[in-house]
Amino acid sequence: MNTIQIDHLSKRYRGQSRPALNDVSLTISAGMFGLLGKNGAGKSTLMRILTTLDQATTGTVQLCGIPITQRAAVRNQVGYLPQNFGFYPNMTVRDALTYLAILAHVPPRSQHRRINALLAQVNLTDQACTKVKALSGGMRQRLGIAQALVNQPKVLIVDEPTAGLDPEERIRFRNLLTEFAQDRIVLLSTHIVSDIEATTNRIGVLNQGRLLFTGTTAQLQAQATGHVFTRTLPLAELSDYKSRYEISEQVVQGNTAHIRFLATAGIPGANVVAPTLEEAYLYLQSRQTRQEVRQ
Numbered sequence: 001m002n003t004i005q006i007d008h009l010s011k012r013y014r015g016q017s018r019p020a021l022n023d024v025s026l027t028i029s030a031g032m033f034g035l036l037g038k039n040g041a042g043k044s045t046l047m048r049i050l051t052t053l054d055q056a057t058t059g060t061v062q063l064c065g066i067p068i069t070q071r072a073a074v075r076n077q078v079g080y081l082p083q084n085f086g087f088y089p090n091m092t093v094r095d096a097l098t099y100l101a102i103l104a105h106v107p108p109r110s111q112h113r114r115i116n117a118l119l120a121q122v123n124l125t126d127q128a129c130t131k132v133k134a135l136s137g138g139m140r141q142r143l144g145i146a147q148a149l150v151n152q153p154k155v156l157i158v159d160e161p162t163a164g165l166d167p168e169e170r171i172r173f174r175n176l177l178t179e180f181a182q183d184r185i186v187l188l189s190t191h192i193v194s195d196i197e198a199t200t201n202r203i204g205v206l207n208q209g210r211l212l213f214t215g216t217t218a219q220l221q222a223q224a225t226g227h228v229f230t231r232t233l234p235l236a237e238l239s240d241y242k243s244r245y246e247i248s249e250q251v252v253q254g255n256t257a258h259i260r261f262l263a264t265a266g267i268p269g270a271n272v273v274a275p276t277l278e279e280a281y282l283y284l285q286s287r288q289t290r291q292e293v294r295q
């Protein structure tokens, strides 16, 4: 029963006219799963419901077979790294983890061993005596993972974890997540497509509270096949293209522009190219917008 089963989940915050989540149904099985969506799509709301920090308005969730309403039991199975994670700045890394281990009821005789293992896993052994406030952004996020794993959860939920990390730390952090996904569910929420590309091929896309897509990255890319084009054109024509099409890439050299763009049908003089995952994601979003305009 190593799955998260979400059925017809909706959430409407008090005083808001539009629901933050709108009839979301989704099954997430073991391994890494990426949840993509732009700002305000509802990702954090879903994460907070799955971690029992917030409650749905309607719908049900079963996490590893446990109904989400059994909050204490669910919390034993879930580790969470929230957005903007930051805690106990004046404690050392070891003291902060020890404190959390106590809160998580880790037996005193296992605490030291568990914390040493976690520090090694997230590569922070050398920083055990460093104060949290002195860690770099990447180290802090790795400490965030360690704190989420203190109670050895079956499910790890991470919300926009790579924002603000430099490329090296971002890669390191993503590799860490894929390692952890080998024997548990890791749910990664992000609006950064390259984070998904580098870690998983199983995704869901949220937009304005609705699940627009769930499947593999290849399936998403297949939906955009035939809708991404490349063209070299005089720089003077670029603004006209920009007003008509979604440009996914542009390189300007002198008076010439090389562009990749999205269009619903073939364009004379433009060549069809295979969509990248980012372009497939943009195509999905723009198709949704066109449908809304038509309605």
Ligand SMILES: Nc1ncnc2c1ncn2[C@@H]1O[C@H](COP(=O)(O)OP(=O)(O)OP(=O)(O)O)[C@@H](O)[C@H]1O
Pocket (backbone or CB within 6 Å): 013, 014, 016, 019, 020, 037, 038, 039, 040, 041, 042, 043, 044, 045, 046, 191
């Ligand atoms: N506590 C709250 N009270 C009222 N509205 C909220 C609350 N939290 C979120 N919302 C609204 O719910 C919608 C979804 O927000 P949510 O934070 O879940 O999106 P998100 O995809 O995580 O976006 P971001 O990447 O910006 O965090 C937004 O319209 C947001 O304004």
